[in-house]
Amino acid sequence: MGGIAGVAALGTAGFVQDDVTNVGMVYATGGLGDNSFNDMAHQGVQNAADEYDVAFTNAEPGTPSEVANLQQRFAQSSSPDYDLLCCIGFVQQEPLRRNAERFPDQRFMVVDTTVDADNVASYTFREQEGSFQVGHMAGLLTQMEFSAGAGETNDDAVVGFVGGREVPLIEKFEAGYKAGVAHADEDIEVRTAYAGAWNDPAQGQEIALSMYNEGADVVYHAAGGTGSGVFQAAQEVGRFAIGVDADQSESLPEYADVILASMVKRVDRAVFRSIESVVDDEFDGATNVLGLERDGVAAVYGAELGDAIPESVTESLAASREAIVAGEIEVPTETSEL
Template structure:
């Protein structure tokens, strides 16, 4: 079901991943025609189809990936960016959440057709937005759009992409170094089997970049390490994520990295129950999911918040650049490996030093990170 809401909450930091989402939602109807109410600058909420908004300046419409808000990951990082822009610019924004991919184009279209408010910018979050946006951008040629995690070649669309494979290389390098040593911290412990795992949401070219980078990083530490890979087929199925991870742990994996949205919660649950480790994605998940911080070694964060914030700022400043794509990697600090808040201090300094060195080599181009798992 399509959800429509107002402003949300967040702070600033490093971030993000998944451009897809749970495709299992049913066909929904929208209560939104752009006619939300404004309430004195406070954050808005969604309840029973009611829409509230905040601020009184720029008007921004948000169309999230189909995993929805509350994923403690990709969508929530986008939410963080627009909330930061609201705080700094006093803008108004409306949140819309498609229940499945077929609803994405409808929400884009409804926001573009709105006259109350007349949206200055529509932010489309996730790669699933690309095809419908290519059509809607042509149809509404005077409307400014931003897309995050994909590129749409239209003069009224600003595109933001990330070098997820580079950030994934870093957490893969970390996993490879730690699985190759006797390491214990929090609730986790390595087992000496030289095996780690990767759990993806849906098997798309974007998520394959995470897998490829992770595998390359692991192999950079030790080419003898085995990497188990599996895809859940969904972005919001923690039970499936837990089942896959339990299987990987049974087959020797002691560190599992996920790029699976809400499905990743199951990865953390399995690691915690089995006394192994996990690596988060998009946001610092040791903070967004603190109950699992005793097994989260690190997170590969993507600055989805920065992309959303920059786009709103550019419209505010009159410097919106449609027809362009900005790609953010390690060099641009668009992706990064961030140590877990509880376990980060337990990671040996020589491991951290090796990660710093490999990061510099990736930035300098001395290490070329593959984008496809088959190229590892």
């Protein structure tokens, strides 16, 4: 079950102080400890607490049905009176639309969706752009004889994608990745599967093992905590993987010997910026879109394997990044556009 767990950024743990900027955090289902999306949001509020007089309280919904109640509990609180509620994940959208209207004096921010209200700052990302970059890399490497760390490529030009749940947001990751692979070579095969869960490493491992056994050299995941199973599978068979949201070669260092790169999504910056706007009394209920150009997403090479990636590949990725930013490459957001 989900619930509210008090975390004081200042003073004694478990006590939120009224003389600081108080922030409520409602995370995406899947919870903290995913070493990915939720943990990046948590890093953002921690960074704000380090920089400013900020105290925060975490709430982790166990199911989507708990989100509305958690939002309401924060908004109704008077001890403390929360200066900002951060709503993490697309599942927050519908409850937040209702709660933003019900509590017009409460400031909210939301990640991965938009709510058109003066008291809601929305932050979305061009995940397809960063996914294009890692797809481009995977497509180039699968055509090469390449070995590094615990992995090596085989003779098949095959790569894979593992999604968490099959929703429009994750389709942006898939579409961008496939477009990037095709940019390297349209004849490369891309295997795709969805785990149906955000926190099921065993399922992620089973899906990825099937892909590797069918010739995949590299598997990219956009599956939250499920993705650690992809890394386990990569180590088991001696192939490669690509992380998501955080630099997972750093957040999951035990898998750094198979993680070529991560498609980092700066959720931490979105959370930090929204809190900073409240601290500076500059909060604006607007939509902020972060892509490659604003460093909202990026292909970050793995801490252990990055130096082994051939210069021809890194130069090609630098060129495709420049072309995307310049508008010369238009990256699709839906697989139907491929």
